[in-house]
Amino acid sequence: MNLITVSGPPSSGKTAVILKTIESLKKRNLKVAVAKFDCLYTDDDILYKKAGIPVKKGLSGALCPDHYFVSNVEEITKWGLDNNFDILISESAGLCNRCSPYIKGIKAICVIDNLSGINTPKKIGPMLKSADIVVITKGDIVSQAEREVFASRVNTVNPAATIMHINGLTGQGSFELSTLLYSEEDHVDSLKGKELRFPMPAALCSYCLGETRIGESYQMGNVRKMKLDD
Amino acid sequence: MITLNRIKETKISKLIEDYPFLISFFEDNDLDITSKENLEIAEYFASFDEDEIEDKAIDGERYIMQIFEFINQMIAFLGQEEDNVQSISILPGNDKSGNREKFDKFTIKKGEIICIVGPTGSGKSRLLGDIEWVAQNDTPTNRKILVNEAKPDTKWRFSSSDKLVAQLSQNMNFVMDLSVYEFVELHAESRMVENKEDVINRIIEKANQLAGEQFTIDTPITSLSGGQSRTLMIADTAILSKSPIILIDEIENAGIDRKEALNLLLSEDKIVLMATHDPILALLGDKRIVIKNGGIDKIIETTDKEREILSELEELDRTLLSFRSRLRKGEILKK
Incomplete structure (x- = not known):
């Protein structure tokens, strides 16, 4: 089985891109499944089910969504292997721009959209900078000049990535992406021993544990203060 | 190195x-x-x-x-020499039912305008996708694309700065909040052009020649009219975009000199592909590709006879435009 991690900011078009790409993969008789990770709410699992794609959904709720992802990805992989899928795609939203769910040796795709503004590539951390493939969506509603500027900014922060333009509504470009996804050599048996490409930041303070009161005396653990004196 | x-x-x-x-x-x-x-x-x-x-x-x-x-x-x-794309050739593949397309090889040369016609969903985007991805019998249509009559360099697929096709779409917006000058400057910088200022001024000047109503370098791009945005984008793409092929998705007949716009693209050595159902634009093209059921059904060369209709249509167009401008000026319309 090939495991592929897809992530990107909320509403960038991850689900649309994955759905269109799976259409092309299915034509090659590949069995594809999706594990959808989100924070508070998602009904994308219904979209996948409607398209006849096996799907598992995980909501992190009060936990950090990326930490929740790492804690569950091994089990999800086992689910995929037990069901003999050819490809398992994990989809997760990058919420704080700092973490990324990418794993060493596992293909990583970042989806971002042209509408998010040309400084966005600068603001997104490892999720964009360490991806193998960067998919840029919503190109149909911006000008050619903006598309070119945006892609060149992405290239500056991640020169090694393959950059692709996909229209999530019409699927234009998704066939091309599908040709880069499956390879027999990328077979995974288990994630045991594998490592994240990037450590996730540590944050454990009194507010993580449910504190609601404001004030220094209630702050414990990993607390840091802004520098306000110039 | x-x-x-x-x-x-x-x-x-x-x-x-x-x-x-x-x-x-x-x-x-x-x-x-x-x-x-x-x-x-x-x-x-x-x-x-x-x-x-x-x-x-x-x-x-x-x-x-x-x-x-x-x-x-x-x-x-x-260190790259300007890419000298002289021609693009399409070798036939199949339509959605698996029938082979009925042409041997279709070559489009620099300086030509090719129109693409056919109903929505007929396969226009797939044809374009094939060209953009320089298909090598490895797309659903099984077509093959040649550049300058030879097997193309893989850079056309994977490099972020070398794209075969630039697209000018009908319903594009500017999402940035910049002046016209700053906007074009940003594009020029990402392309790392020398003599930036000259290039920017030339683009704005050209755009204004095509536009019905003038704008200045300080005009915010978000307040440009539909026609003005299109002229700016056409001039910008013609002069700054590196892609040898320009795909145009219809040019609306408002606030823009369409014939001059096409001439500008051709004078910058572009190959122009235009998806249109406007008879004036279609007749300005050298040939038109008819798409049906996912395949190229016919390739029609514009004949002199067809072009005779063009002058008639252009006359109608002028009449319509003059009424439009009189309406704008607040005049009473009469024959």
């Missing part, structure tokens, strides 16, 4: 002296190098403390790899 190990042992100041474009790499990656210019690259990445490494997600090894990659890309980009 500089090796990975050499990069590690080179001082930042020296690297930037040799490769000035690295400044934008450091800036865009939010890596502050002030007062650290005398460090070697490996020392620089080792100089961050644990908090900084964690906060900014700094991975020295990966950054060094990317610097290496970036330098090589930029050297290739800057």
Whole structure:
């Protein structure tokens, strides 16, 4: 089985891109499944089910969504292997721009959209900078000049990535992406021993544990203060 | 060419002296190098403390790899001769039912306008996709694309700066809030053109020649009219975009001199593909491709007889436009 991690900011078009790409993969008789990770709410699992794609959904709720992802990805992989899928795609939203769910040796795709503004590539951390493939969506509603500027900014922060333009509504470009996804050599048996490409930041303070009161005396653990004196 | 190990042992100041474009790499990656210019690259990445490494997600090894990659890309980009795409050829594939397309080879040359007609969903985007991805019998239509009559370089697929097709779509918007000048400047900078100012002024001048109503370099792009945005984008794409093929998705007949717009693209040595159902535009084309059921059904050459209709249509068009402008001026309309 090939495991592929897809992530990107909320509403960038991850689900649309994955759905269109799976259409092309299915034509090659590949069995594809999706594990959808989100924070508070998602009904994308219904979209996948409607398209006849096996799907598992995980909501992190009060936990950090990326930490929740790492804690569950091994089990999800086992689910995929037990069901003999050819490809398992994990989809997760990058919420704080700092973490990324990418794993060493596992293909990583970042989806971002042209509408998010040309400084966005600068603001997104490892999720964009360490991806193998960067998919840029919503190109149909911006000008050619903006598309070119945006892609060149992405290239500056991640020169090694393959950059692709996909229209999530019409699927234009998704066939091309599908040709880069499956390879027999990328077979995974288990994630045991594998490592994240990037450590996730540590944050454990009194507010993580449910504190609601404001004030220094209630702050414990990993607390840091802004520098306000110039 | 500089090796990975050499990069590690080179001082930042020296690297930037040799490769000035690295400044934008450091800036865009939010890596502050002030007062650290005398460090070697490996020392620089080792100089961050644990908090900084964690906060900014700094991975020295990966950054060094990317610097290496970036330098090589930029050297290739800057030393590149202008791509001389003289022609694109389409070799036949299949339609949606698996029938072979009925032509042997269709070659489109520089300076030609080819129209694409056919109902929505007939396969126009797939044809375009095939050209963009320089299909090699490996797309659903099984078509093959040649550039200059030969098997194309794979860079057309994977390089972010070399794209075969630039698209001018009908319903595009500007999402940035900049003046016309700043906007074109941003594009010029990303293309790293020399004599930036001349290029920018030429684009704005050309755009104004095509536009019904003039705009200035200080006009915010978000307040341009539909016609003005289209002229700006056509001039910008003609002059600044590197792609040899321009795909136009219909040009609405308002506030823009369409014939001149096409001439501008042709004078900049572009191949023009135009998806249109407007008879005037279609007749301005040299040939038109008819798409049906996912395949190229016919290729029609515009004949002189058809062109005779063109002058009639253009007369109608002028009448319509003159009524429109009189309406705008507040006049009473009469024959």
